[in-house]
Amino acid sequence: MSAAGRRWGRRQRALLWGVLLAAWEAARGQLRYSVPEEMPKGSFVGDVAKDLGLQLPALSHGGVRILDKGRTQYFALHGKTGHLVTAERIDREQLCRLVEKCVLRCELIVEGEMQVYGIDVEIMDVNDNAPSFRQAEKDLRLSETTAPGSRFPLAEAHDPDSGRNSLRSYELSGDEHFSLAVQAGPGGDQRPELVLAKALDREEAAFHELVLRASDGGDPARTGTARIRVTVLDANDNAPVFSQAEYTVRVPEDVPVGSVLITVTATDADEGLNGLVKYSMKKETDMASDIFHLDSETGEITLLRILDFEEGDSYELEVQAHDNGALFDTTKVAITVTDINDNAPELTVSSKLNEISEDAPAGAVVALLHVEDRDSGRNGEVRCSLDVGAPFRLEKSYEDYYRVVTARELDREQVSEYNVTVRAADGGSPPLQSSAVLALRVLDVNDNAPVFAQERYSARLAENNAAGALVLTVRASDADWGQNARVRYRLGDVRFFPIVVF
Missing domain, CATH: 2.60.40.60 (Cadherins)
Structure with missing residues (x-):
């Protein structure tokens, strides 16, 4: 196939x-x-x-x-x-x-x-990316007194694919002086190391050209290469040493851009150029390089852009101190970001009614709301509420969804329209909040009978009036609306009461 x-x-x-x-x-x-x-x-x-x-x-x-x-x-x-x-x-x-x-x-x-x-x-995932090195070429400077068996970390390849399509193996081609070893990192990643297999002799060869090849596990496999140029130097017998094996710092997410978060320090017992220490990121990801800057001279780690706890709450950097030769020391810098209440709850009306009949039963759904807060802990805990006294209540629907339902039967003749305000507040100090207004019109039903202005009407009428003469006017009103409030009149049985004279 x-x-x-x-x-x-x-x-x-x-x-x-x-x-x-x-x-x-x-x-x-x-x-x-x-x-x-x-x-x-x-x-x-x-x-x-x-x-x-x-x-x-x-x-x-x-x-x-x-x-x-x-x-x-x-x-x-x-x-x-x-x-x-x-x-x-x-x-x-x-x-x-x-x-x-x-x-x-x-x-x-x-x-x-x-x-x-x-x-x-x-x-x-599909295998649509080949392994690649951040630096296609690496210059390595080794002392001719370096002992065989010494190891030197190489740049790691990066493959954004996952599973079997991700990085699987390394190969080294070059000469008999060097071999390749691959170590497993704390996260299971492969870390290539250059191993000195045979003692160097600067007078025999001052340079060595090597090629490091990275392959993924796809079918067919994809590969990427990096060229390594080794320069052989005179003796440098002391490596830099960090003052701490691990540095930790906690910073709030609103720390200003440009702030110095932490300073790493390493010293080298050598003198002159061999004792001059410079700093670099050993494993620098795209995200870390966008957020943090390491000063190669002072060891200060400064902030390049605003932190966002919701985007990342911790970062781990590997910093290398190296001298003018090829000797180095490595330390870990753990940066923990603490949350502040910088996100208000997001209240969204997912679905709602614009009108409802006044005879709708209690519990009728009039709106579906969604609420979320990107903060964490108490800062992300959201409480929802409605206007006090409104004939509505909130019910939990699905995860972060709520329903607004009627709490009792409505009466259009008392209130014909509602503007219900839904409020969402988080648990921060001070709390942040947002709101949404639901406009709802109450539709009329014919639930009111006409009512006469008087219970009894009387009139005096002279005899021998012509047909059609006005006798009296009656008035009735209906509390309903529209067609339901239209009043018509008709006469019932007309009875005459004779006058008896004694």
Whole structure:
């Protein structure tokens, strides 16, 4: 089978697994699917209509839709088929470069049922990236007195793919003086090291050219290379030594840009150029280089941009101190970011009624709300409330969703319109809050009878009046509205009372 055929088969198996998983998750109000990355826009993800038992007429009339929360929408609901499809091409490495399992979340609302379903879509990796080195060329300076067996860390390759498609192995080509060793890092990553296999002799060879090759586990495998140029120097027999094996610091997320977070210090017992210490990041990720700056001369680590606890609450840097030769020491810098209450609750009206009949029973749903707060701990704990005295109450619906329902029967003749304010406040000190206003009109029902202005009317009438002469005028009013308040009059039985003279 060709490589293209194998990739197609893997994609089909991934889609089949997503369909089988969705069948039993749907009953719990939660759907789970999977789809390979880089699929074209409009690609099938899952049969939402089938999994939830929805009718196609409801879909075509807009009764079922994907909720829009202002974020990028990666999925859409096909109105004719009820299929969940991709709304654009999805790059897993762009969305989930910091996590192993890439899951995108969207929510589907069924208007008629006032029901929300969560949908998790796992983005499966394909081998679309080759391993690459941050530096395509590395200059290494070694003393000719370096003992055989000495090890020197090499730049690690980076492959944004995951699983078997990620980095798998290293190979070194060069000469007999060097070999390659690969160590496992704390996180399971592979760290290549250059091993001096044979003593160096500057007079025999002042330079050595090596090639480090990194390969991933894809089929076919992708590779990347880095060139290593080793310069042989005269003796430098003392390495720099850090004052601490590990540095730790805690900083609030609102620390000003440009602040010095911590300073690392290393000393070298050598003199002159061999004792001059400089600092560098041993393993510098794209994110770390965007946030922190290490001064190579002073060892100060400063902040380049505003921290965001919600984006990252801890960072670990590996700092290397090296002298003018090839000797070095390594330390770890752990930076912990503490949260401040800098995010107000986000209150969104997902669905609502504009009008309701006054004879609606208590407990009738008039709105569906969603609330979330990006802060953590007490700063992210949200409490919702309604206006005091309003005939409505809040009910928890699904996760961070709330329903606004009637607390009792309504009376249009007392209040015909409501502007209900919903407030969301977090637990910070001071608390941050947001609000939304629900405008609701109460529709009339014919629940009031006409009432005469007087219980009894009397009039004096001269005899022999012509037909059609006005006798008296009666008045009645109805508290209802519109057609229900229109009053008509008719006479009942007319009785005459004779006058008896004694």
